[in-house]
Amino acid sequence: MNDDKTVMKAWTKAQSRLGRRQAMPVVLLGLATAATAVGQVWCVANVLAYVLVGGGQPAVTWPLAGLVVLAIIRAVLQMGSDMLAARAGMKARARLRGGVLDAILRGGPGLLRRHHTGELAALAVDRIEALDGFFARWLPASVLWVAAPLVIGVLAALVQPGSALIMAICGIAVPFGQALFGIGAAVASRNQFLAMTRLQARFLDRVRGIATIVLSGRTDDETRRLAAAAEELRLRTMKVLRVAFLSSASIDCAMVVALVLVALRNGAQLMALHDQGMSAALMAAHVARGLFVVLLVPEFFAPFRSLALAYQDRAHASGAAAAMRILPDATAVRTAGQAVCETGQGVSVAFEHVGFMWDPARGATLDDITFTAPAGQTLVLCGPSGSGKSTVIEMLLGFIQPESGRITFNGVDMTTILPEALVAMTSWIGQKPVLFAGTLRENILFARPDATDAQLQAAIRAAAADTFIATLPHGLETLIGEGGFGLSGGQAQRVAIARAFLKDAPLLLLDEPTSHLDPQTEADVFDSLRALAARRTVILASHSAAVDGFGGQRVDLDHGRIVTSGENAS
Numbered sequence: 001m002n003d004d005k006t007v008m009k010a011w012t013k014a015q016s017r018l019g020r021r022q023a024m025p026v027v028l029l030g031l032a033t034a035a036t037a038v039g040q041v042w043c044v045a046n047v048l049a050y051v052l053v054g055g056g057q058p059a060v061t062w063p064l065a066g067l068v069v070l071a072i073i074r075a076v077l078q079m080g081s082d083m084l085a086a087r088a089g090m091k092a093r094a095r096l097r098g099g100v101l102d103a104i105l106r107g108g109p110g111l112l113r114r115h116h117t118g119e120l121a122a123l124a125v126d127r128i129e130a131l132d133g134f135f136a137r138w139l140p141a142s143v144l145w146v147a148a149p150l151v152i153g154v155l156a157a158l159v160q161p162g163s164a165l166i167m168a169i170c171g172i173a174v175p176f177g178q179a180l181f182g183i184g185a186a187v188a189s190r191n192q193f194l195a196m197t198r199l200q201a202r203f204l205d206r207v208r209g210i211a212t213i214v215l216s217g218r219t220d221d222e223t224r225r226l227a228a229a230a231e232e233l234r235l236r237t238m239k240v241l242r243v244a245f246l247s248s249a250s251i252d253c254a255m256v257v258a259l260v261l262v263a264l265r266n267g268a269q270l271m272a273l274h275d276q277g278m279s280a281a282l283m284a285a286h287v288a289r290g291l292f293v294v295l296l297v298p299e300f301f302a303p304f305r306s307l308a309l310a311y312q313d314r315a316h317a318s319g320a321a322a323a324m325r326i327l328p329d330a331t332a333v334r335t336a337g338q339a340v341c342e343t344g345q346g347v348s349v350a351f352e353h354v355g356f357m358w359d360p361a362r363g364a365t366l367d368d369i370t371f372t373a374p375a376g377q378t379l380v381l382c383g384p385s386g387s388g389k390s391t392v393i394e395m396l397l398g399f400i401q402p403e404s405g406r407i408t409f410n411g412v413d414m415t416t417i418l419p420e421a422l423v424a425m426t427s428w429i430g431q432k433p434v435l436f437a438g439t440l441r442e443n444i445l446f447a448r449p450d451a452t453d454a455q456l457q458a459a460i461r462a463a464a465a466d467t468f469i470a471t472l473p474h475g476l477e478t479l480i481g482e483g484g485f486g487l488s489g490g491q492a493q494r495v496a497i498a499r500a501f502l503k504d505a506p507l508l509l510l511d512e513p514t515s516h517l518d519p520q521t522e523a524d525v526f527d528s529l530r531a532l533a534a535r536r537t538v539i540l541a542s543h544s545a546a547v548d549g550f551g552g553q554r555v556d557l558d559h560g561r562i563v564t565s566g567e568n569a570s
């Protein structure tokens with residue numbers, strides 16, 4: 001068995017263990033429903049025997065009353081079972097979605113460098129939704145398909161052991177058919193999800209790049225490609241349905257064979273008894289027993305059908321397990337840190353012979369990087385595009401870890417520091433500030449929701465954001481769109497700087513904060529950043545000539561190696 005399959009099996013097994021507690025009541029209600037169904041069949045058989053054979057059979061009042069009572073009990077049991085199953089599915093989805101979102105947050109930008117946003121969105125939304133059936137249907141069905149036919153078979157054996165044997169033999173044939181179709185179902189389901197993820201990723205990409213598509217005159221071409229991706233999804237979905245239909249049909253075949261054999265057997269017995277001139281009363285009792293086992297056959301096979309339907313859900317779980325392999329596990333990203341790093345006197349950051357590789361085929365991204373940014377001072381990381389500056393910043397944010405060497409904060413190994421302490425001591429401003437749809441006030445307060453109005457105003461003034469906010473008709477209450485829509489690049493960056501002032505963390509990480517700005521705005525933003533940098537440890541990654549005036553130390557990178565280091569011009 002290859003590694004992929006082992007991991008998928010282990011994940012599915014672990015999920016089954018976690019979901020079993022919630023599935024148990026559903027199984028018990030399922031067994032009670034099966035027992036009630038047997039009672040109903042008994043009542044129906046007696047009523048029919050009365051109708052067919054007439055006076056020989058005792059009064060039908062009791063069977064009729066039993067039928068009504070049992071129908072009500074069965075409906076209540078079924079409702080309870082459906083509700084418990086839905087709750088089990090809901091709980092499991094909430095748990096899994098929390099885990100996936102946690103892992104995506106842990107992976108951070110490093111994960112986005114390796115995987116498409118659409119793929120991650122499909123994982124957190126569609127994959128998890130599709131797992132509902134695994135917990136709500138598959139787990140109970142995987143027990144009931146053995147237990148319920150066993151109960152029904154034993155009760156049938158009490159009345160007609162021969163007919164029970166026929167049902168058992170036909171029932172045993174079902175798992176073989178299911179195993180055959182199961183493999184096909186798993187493959188079909190995996191392909192369907194792949195097609196869906198591809199369609200989602202393509203759609204997201206094209207929506208983002210709509211201006212490029214229109215201006216390149218590629219609208220028709222891209223529409224055709226999207227239509228082809230949608231068609232692929234349709235075909236793959238049809239294949240899933242076809243496999244599910246065939247799987248269900250194989251159960252129907254086994255059921256029809258059992259039904260015919262049991263009916264023939266009873267018919268032959270009744271003919272023989274009739275020929276022997278049996279009394280009407282005995283004849284009616286035989287007819288009732290015969291009808292009972294014949295009518296039990298569909299009930300005997302019903303749990304198999306539920307299992308076949310739920311097999312689809314199991315296939316989704318295997319697919320989800322495979323898809324989740326892209327997520328970092330908690331230990332791989334950050335060793336469970338316990339250390340508290342004292343930051344009262346500021347934070348000094350040191351890289352000690354750090355090495356890292358995004359992709360072994362492309363060689364080392366960072367090679368033997370050693371530098372120190374003393375507490376309260378600035379270190380400027382320079383270098384051409386692709387030299388590894390953002391990779392250094394992402395390491396300091398804790399999203400990726402060195403493959404060799406180590407990073408220390410005030411002498412404490414970064415991997416041993418409590419994640420919350422790391423978050424509290426760091427502010428980060430990237431190339432494009434991340435702004436959310438909402439008011440300007442909400443966006444600035446995002447860094448510190450409990451800040452007072454005075455603190456908010458002070459941060460806005462320090463970031464020199466007050467000038468442009470004053471020109472907006474609704475000031476701080478101005479609504480901005482997702483990604484800072486409605487603000488210029490420089491204004492958006494000032495909002496990010498105000499956030500950093502408000503957070504007031506001792507370590508400031510700046511990753512090309514002015515890369516999208518014109519020279520004048522860049523100079524203005526650098527002025528604000530210089531004010532923000534005072535008394536903080538700053539690591540500024542940039543290839544702009546404007547960093548020359550930033551002072552502090554300078555480390556020049558090229559192809560992931562330090563080529564020069566020394567004082568930065570101030």
Ligand SMILES: Nc1ncnc2c1ncn2[C@@H]1O[C@H](COP(=O)(O)OP(=O)(O)OP(=O)(O)O)[C@@H](O)[C@H]1O
Pocket residue numbers: 113114358359362365383384385386387388389390391392543
């Ligand atoms: N997911 C990835 N897989 C493989 N290589 C990658 C991946 N992400 C980045 N790289 C490579 O790592 C190197 C360093 O990238 P990084 O983004 O750190 O450079 P940078 O100096 O910040 O560049 P820029 O100034 O353009 O932002 C580049 O050569 C880049 O091609």
